[in-house]
Amino acid sequence: MITLILDSLKSFAFSKKFTFLEEKKVPRTKGEETYFIMSPIAAHIKIFDEAMKNNRKSSETFFTKQMSFYSNKLDGVGENPLTNPMEMGFSLFFLNQNNPEYCVRQSIEFLKFLGLKKENLYFRVDGGSEFNKIFGTDEELKNENIFQWDSLEKFHLGNQRPQGFYAYPYYRHLNGIVPIGSIAYIKLKDKYYFDVLFFIERLALILENKYSMCDLEEVHPMKTIISKRSFIINSERFLLLFRAILILIKDGLYEVAYSGSGFYFKKLCREIAFLLDGNEIDRLFSLELLEVFENQMLHYGYEIDFQEFERKFEVTLNYINKASRIIYRVMSKELSKATIETMKETEDKLKSLGIHLHWIALKKSKYPNIKDVVIEIVHRKSLRSISLGGNEQDFVNIKKLLSERK
Structure with missing residues (x-):
C-alpha cells in the first residue's frame, strides 16, 4: 500500500x-x-x-x-x-x-x-x-x-x-x-x-482499514518476528523504536554519544535494551529483522547498501546487547531488595543510574515486595494519542475531541 x-x-x-x-x-x-x-x-x-x-x-x-x-x-x-x-x-x-x-x-x-x-x-x-x-x-x-x-x-x-x-x-x-x-x-x-x-x-x-501502525501491510512482517520473542516487554514499542534505530543507521547515525544527535540515538538504544529484559538480539533474530527491514524500505522507496549497513548495525547491536544485560542486572538488584517504605529512595537511586521511571513502573509487578506500589507516569495527552480511543471498541466523540477546551 x-x-x-x-x-x-x-x-x-x-x-x-x-x-x-x-x-x-x-x-x-x-x-x-x-x-x-x-x-x-x-x-x-x-x-x-x-x-x-x-x-x-x-x-x-x-x-x-x-x-x-x-x-x-x-x-x-x-x-x-x-x-x-x-x-x-x-x-x-x-x-x-x-x-x-x-x-x-x-x-x-x-x-x-x-x-x-x-x-x-x-x-x-x-x-x-x-x-x-x-x-x-x-x-x-x-x-x-x-x-x-x-x-x-x-x-x-x-x-x-x-x-x-x-x-x-x-x-x-x-x-x-x-x-x-x-x-x-x-x-x-x-x-x-x-x-x-x-x-x-x-x-x-x-x-487498509487498520487500527494500529504495526498492522500495516509493510510493517506487520516485522511485528510477527518480534512477537515470537516472548521475553520482549512491549513488542509494538520495540518494533517502532527499533525501526527508528535502523532508519537512523541507514542515514549514517550508528554510534551513541553523550551530546548531539548521538545522545538521542543512545536514548533509543537504551529503550530497546530495557525492552529486551536482559536478553540479547542474537544472530538469527537480527538477520530476520534486517531481512524484513530491507523489504520494508524498498516499499518506501529506499535502496540500502547492506554490506555497509550491517557493519554499522553491528556496532549499534553490541551496545544494545551490553546495555540490556547491565540494565537488567541493576534493576533486578535494586528492585528485589526494595520495600513499599523504601521505594522512593530506590527510585531516586535507579534514576541516578540512568533507569527511567516508566521502566520501573513496567517491571515492579514482577517483584511481590513492591507490586502494590503506585508509580504515576505523566504522559502528554495529545489529540493524536486519543483520536482512536483506548482500543478498537472505544467510541470517540469527535465533536468533543476537536472542540477547544476553554
Whole structure:
C-alpha cells in the first residue's frame, strides 16, 4: 500500500507541474538548527527563506517525501495506535501565491486522488487566521466539521522568520478519527507561502482499514518476528523504536554519544535494551529483522547498501546487547531488595543510574515486595494519542475531541 500511495501522490504532483525536491538524511550535519529533520519543510527551509526574502513575483510549487524523527516524543509509543517516533511525510510547498483558496483546494484534491472522501474530513483551524474564509469557499466541506481554536500553536519556522497559521486535517476512521497532517501558511506582503504535509503511514492506515501502525501491510512482517520473542516487554514499542534505530543507521547515525544527535540515538538504544529484559538480539533474530527491514524500505522507496549497513548495525547491536544485560542486572538488584517504605529512595537511586521511571513502573509487578506500589507516569495527552480511543471498541466523540477546551 505504501508504494501505491507514493506512486499516486507523485503522479498527482507531476500532473500539476510541481517540482520534485530530493529527500534529505534524517540526522542533520553539525551546525544546523536541529539535530534531526523533524518535518519536510525543515529539510528545505532555504527554499522558503529565499522565496520570502526575495518576494518573487512568479509563484512556485514543489513536492517532496521525507522521513522525520521526533526525538522528544517517545512516550506513548507502543501504547496507542498512532504514536510513532519516525514518520514519513509527503509535502506540497506553494510559494509566492496570490490565491490561498487554490493552495487548499489542491491539497484536498490530493486526498481525493487517493480515494478519500471530503465528507469524512474534519479540521482544527486557527481562529485568528484566514482558514475559516478559505474553507468557506468549498461548498463540499461541512461547516460543522471545522473547529475554530483561539489557542492553536503558530506556524513557526525558527528564529528571525515570520510566523503563520495552522489548520490540522483529520479523517473519520473506524471508531474515531486519524490526524493526517497539517496545512500551514505564512502571509507576507500579500503573498502566501503554504506548507502542506500528509503522513503516508497514517493514510495507509485508513486505506487498509487498520487500527494500529504495526498492522500495516509493510510493517506487520516485522511485528510477527518480534512477537515470537516472548521475553520482549512491549513488542509494538520495540518494533517502532527499533525501526527508528535502523532508519537512523541507514542515514549514517550508528554510534551513541553523550551530546548531539548521538545522545538521542543512545536514548533509543537504551529503550530497546530495557525492552529486551536482559536478553540479547542474537544472530538469527537480527538477520530476520534486517531481512524484513530491507523489504520494508524498498516499499518506501529506499535502496540500502547492506554490506555497509550491517557493519554499522553491528556496532549499534553490541551496545544494545551490553546495555540490556547491565540494565537488567541493576534493576533486578535494586528492585528485589526494595520495600513499599523504601521505594522512593530506590527510585531516586535507579534514576541516578540512568533507569527511567516508566521502566520501573513496567517491571515492579514482577517483584511481590513492591507490586502494590503506585508509580504515576505523566504522559502528554495529545489529540493524536486519543483520536482512536483506548482500543478498537472505544467510541470517540469527535465533536468533543476537536472542540477547544476553554
